[in-house]
Amino acid sequence: TQLLEQSPQFLSIQEGENLTVYCNSSSVFSSLQWYRQEPGEGPVLLVTVVTGGEVKKLKRLTFQFGDARKDSSLHITAAQPGDTGLYLCSYKLSFGAGTTVTVRA
Amino acid sequence: DAGVIQSPRHEVTEMGQEVTLRCKPISGHDYLFWYRQTMMRGLELLIYFNNNVPIDDSGMPEDRFSAKMPNASFSTLKIQPSEPRDSAVYFCASSPVTGEETQYFGPGTRLLVL
Numbered sequence: 352t353q354l355l356e357q358s359p360q361f362l363s364i365q366e367g368e369n370l371t372v373y374c375n376s377s378s379v380f381s382s383l384q385w386y387r388q389e390p391g392e393g394p395v396l397l398v399t400v401v402t403g404g405e406v407k408k409l410k411r412l413t414f415q416f417g418d419a420r421k422d423s424s425l426h427i428t429a430a431q432p433g434d435t436g437l438y439l440c441s442y443k444l445s446f447g448a449g450t451t452v453t454v455r456a
Numbered sequence: 457d458a459g460v461i462q463s464p465r466h467e468v469t470e471m472g473q474e475v476t477l478r479c480k481p482i483s484g485h486d487y488l489f490w491y492r493q494t495m496m497r498g499l500e501l502l503i504y505f506n507n508n509v510p511i512d513d514s515g516m517p518e519d520r521f522s523a524k525m526p527n528a529s530f531s532t533l534k535i536q537p538s539e540p541r542d543s544a545v546y547f548c549a550s551s552p553v554t555g556e557e558t559q560y561f562g563p564g565t566r567l568l569v570l
Contacts, residue, residue, distance in 0.1 A: 384558075391563070391564075392563055392564070393460070393547050393549070393561025393562055393563055393564055394499070394547075394559075394561050395561070396558055396559065396560075399558070439499065444489070444501045444504070445501070446498060446499040446500075447498070448498040449498060449499075
C-alpha cells in the first residue's frame with residue numbers, strides 16, 4: 352500500500368488550460384514536498400508545505416496543504432509545454448507514484 | 457556547484473555481470489541517498505548514508521546489492537550478479553540538513569540488464 356496516493360496517474364491537456372493534481376494519504380504529515388521530474392532527469396524540488404491550510408505560489412503553480420495535513424494539491428494555471436513532466440509528492444524519504452502531465456502546444 | 461554527479465549515465469550489461477554505479481554528492485552535504493525508479497514501483501529508497509555511515513539499508517532488494525561510501529565525496533552502488541529485473545533508473549541524491557527534506561538529485565543512471 353502506497354503511503355502517498357497520487358491522482359490522476361496521467362493528465363494530457365492543451366496549452367493554456369488549467370490542471371490540478373492531488374496527493375492523498377490516511378496519515379498526518381508534518382510536511383510535504385512536491386517535485387517535478389523532466390524526462391531523462393532527476394526530480395527537482397518545487398516546494399515544501401508545512402502548515403495545515405497553507406497555500407504557496409510559485410509563478411503559475413499553486414500548492415495547497417490540507418487543513419488536516421493529510422492531503423495536498425498542485426494547481427497549474429495556463430499550462431505551458433514547459434510544465435510537462437512527472438509531478439511527485441513526497442514525505443520524508445517516501446514518494447508517491449506521481450502524475451505524468453503532458454501539455455500539448 | 458556542479459550538482460550531484462552520477463556515472464555512467466547509461467549502462468547496458470548482460471545478466472550475471474557485475475555493475476557498479478558511481479555518485480559524487482554536492483560538497484558539504486552530509487546525507488547521500490540511492491533510489492531506484494521503475495514504472496511498476498515508482499521511486500524507491502534503497503539506502504542512505506549520514507557522514508559516510510549507512511543508516512538505513514532496508515530498501516536494498518537483496519544480497520546482490522551493496523553500497524559503499526568510502527569518503528564524503530564518493531559513493532558506489534554495486535549489483536553482483538545483475539539480473540534483468542534490476543533494469544531501472546538509479547538515482548543518487550544528497551541533502552545538506554536533516555536528510556528528510558530538501559534532496560538534490562543527480563541525473564540518474566539508466567541500467568539495462570539483458
